[in-house]
Amino acid sequence: MLETMSFRKILIILLLFVYLVEIQAQDSTKQRNQLTARDFNRERSYDVQHYIIRTEFDRQNKTVFGDTTVILKPLRDGFSTVELDAAELNYEFVGIVDGKKLTYTQLGEKLTVFLDKAYSKDEAISLRFVYSCRPKKGVYFVDGARQGDGQVLWPDQIWTQNEPEEAHYWFPSYDFPDDKATSEQFITVEPEEVAIANGELVEIIQQANGKKTFHYKMNVPHSVYLISFVIGKYSKIEDKYRNIPLGFYVYPGKEPIVPKAFGKTKDMMRIFEELTGIEYPFNKYDQTMVARFRFGGMENITATTLADTEVLAAEFMPELVEDLVSHELAHSWFGNLVTCRNWAELWLNEAFASYMEAAYREKMYGREEYTKKIENDAREYFAYEIINKRKHGLFNHLAQPDDSIFNPIPYKKGSALIHTLREEIGDEAFWKSVNIYLKRHSFGNVETTDLKNAMEEASGKKLDWFFDQWVYKAGYPQIQIKPTFYPRSKRLTITFQQTQPIEPLVPAAFVLPMEIHISFPDGEERLEKVMIRKRVQTVSFKFDKAVQEVGFDKNMKLPLVVMNISPLKISEERSTKRRKR
Ligand SMILES: [Zn+2]
Structure with a gap:
């Protein structure tokens, strides 16, 4: 309990506090306005409805042959130019999907297409781009590797990584997360290879030259950075969660890792559905390992990509892989939906x-x-x-x-x-x-x-x-905590001093609801709660018995606070008489 203070003292402190809070509030609003002043959003003049992306590859020359249709609707009347993100694409054709060629300019990573007329708001426009490119980002060609005895370590593969903004290195797009569209891919691969991409596998089309085209369709809107493919020789292990097909793609010969690395996928889906109250939002979930991945995993929509080094580590550290698998799956709700x-x-x-x-x-x-x-x-x-x-x-x-x-x-x-x-x-x-x-x-x-x-x-x-x-704001609070017990008055006084360096953006005083655990020699334990609001703040409690021990935030409600706690000091209080001398 808090020690009673005289009313006047309370009033003065209260007024001072109101004043300080007001100053602080003004300060932080100002700071926040400055922060958000730089606009992180993009201005849009159209809304992409659907992407159709056709890709074929020349593996030796690390070249992508692309044929992309972007279907979009203007957000305003009188719409006569389209600006898309596109980097280092060599165009063979730019025009309307019916064959009408259009003029365009490429400036840096912006492609501006001049339309054949002024379109009105919501009038659908289908633009087609036929091109080739040797992407320095977005698409990664990885050569296979073998062990000394000739056994394949990993097969040849081609895969994508779009986040944050690498999609426009392999297809013209609105390469920013705030526009969601549906998408469709036609990926042509070597006869013995498979392609894994987003959404439902509609069909596999056999080509006359022996190659195969995988047709995938992602029928719910999503951001462009979530579009992906992986191509290579893969072994697919299948399972099902309710009616949702699950695919685990591993290198041939690595099938035994699947239960160890991905065995908990269904439990995770069930738990995330229970916690969020939202069913898994898509119609399939694939997990594919790739080589030379610069992240642990990427939550490409319905088709997570994972570093092979992480997946194969399940042999020895299954718990680490479990975190990665649950992380990427959780993005289906947080990030993808x-x-x-x-x-x-x-x-x-x-x-x-x-x-x-x-x-x-x-x-x-x-x-x-x-x-x-x-x-x-x-x-x-x-x-x-x-x-x-x-x-x-x-x-x-x-x-x-x-x-x-x-x-x-x-x-x-x-x-x-x-x-x-x-x-x-x-x-x-x-x-x-x-x-x-x-x-x-x-x-x-x-x-x-x-x-x-x-x-x-x-x-x-x-x-x-x-x-x-x-x-x-940035940073985190560091607090020096000094508890002192005064046996004569049976008072416990605790000083909280926030010691984080004074820096721009870092609050000098964090507001922290602190739990104090007080134990007594007779075994009684009490929980007191105080609100720390100042850089230096002292709180005081009066008891009818001695205090044995004091602890702080034992239930870890404030993991982002670094506490430096001094041992409980028993103060030798002097009597008033002695002090006078
Ligand atoms: Zn993540």
Whole structure:
């Protein structure tokens, strides 16, 4: 309990506090406005409806022969030029799908097509591009490798990696996450190869020259960065979750790894459906291993790509692979169904996918495994910040469309923060708001405010302060905690001093709901809660007996706080008389 203070003292402190909060609020609004002033969204003049992408390959020359149709609708009347993203494509034909050629200009990575007339709003336009390219990004040709005894380590393969913005290196597109369209691919491969891509495999067309064309159709709208293919000699193991076909593509001879690496896929799907209250949103789920992948995995829609090194590690470290598999699967809800509107908001994809690794562990193996994961995420984030010069919040005001956005902040800090949010509003409100958030924005795009609104709606709490300090601001709190017990007055006084360096974007004082665990010699334990709001704050409790031990945040509600706790000090109080001398 809090010690009673005189009313006047309370009033003065209260007034001072209101004043400080006001200053702080003004400051943070100003800072936030500056941050969001740089617009991370793109302006759009059209809405792509559908992509039809045909690809063939010259493996030796690492060349892609592409034939892409983009069907789009203008957002305004008088629409006479189309600007698409396209890099280093050599065009054979640019025009209307019926054969009418159109003039175009290529400036940097922007392709501008001059239409044959001014189109009106919502009038569908089908543009066709026939081209070849030797992509330096987006499509990767990997030569196979053999062991000394001739055994194949990995087969020849060609695969794509579009996120964040590499799609336009192999097909003209609106290469930004905020426009969703359906897609279709016709991928022509060597006779002994297979192609794995997004959505339903409609048919395999046998070509006269022995080659095969795999026709895939993704019939629900998605962002361009989620379009993918993998080509190679693969062995496919099949399974089913409810009526959803599951495919596990591994190198021939590596089939025994499938149960070890992917054996829990169905449990994960069930658990994620239960937690989110949303059924797996697509009509299939494939997982394919590839060589020389620069990430652990990529959540290409319905067709996750995974580094072979990670998948094969399941032989020795199944738990690590389990996290990766659940992470990529979780993106089906967080990232693929509901997608960040721009790259500054990437954390909305990655924090949730990382958090769901822990949520899966909790359901499958219990709270301890969950806690371990969250704690580890927080530690990895702290370790990263030590050498990080580019401070940014979860909302990344430094976001560029390159690999620099995939750093531990959106993932590790993000995951620990989602946990903090769940602790702040409680389990029931948290999962309810996750459901609201996913339902409301299904097949759409989101920004942080959309998540905040859902969390506020389900919990009835105002969360501006929470999102402001944890999402828009950077860094993390470091607190020096000094508890002192005064045996004569049986008072426990605790000083909390926030010691994080004063830096732009890092709050000088985080607001922290702190749990204090107090134990007494007779075995009694009490839980006190205080709200820390100032850089230096002292709280005091009066008891009717001696305090034996004091602990802080034992239930790990604040994993993103580094606490340096001094041992409980027993103060030798002097009597008033002695002090006078
Ligand atoms: Zn991810």
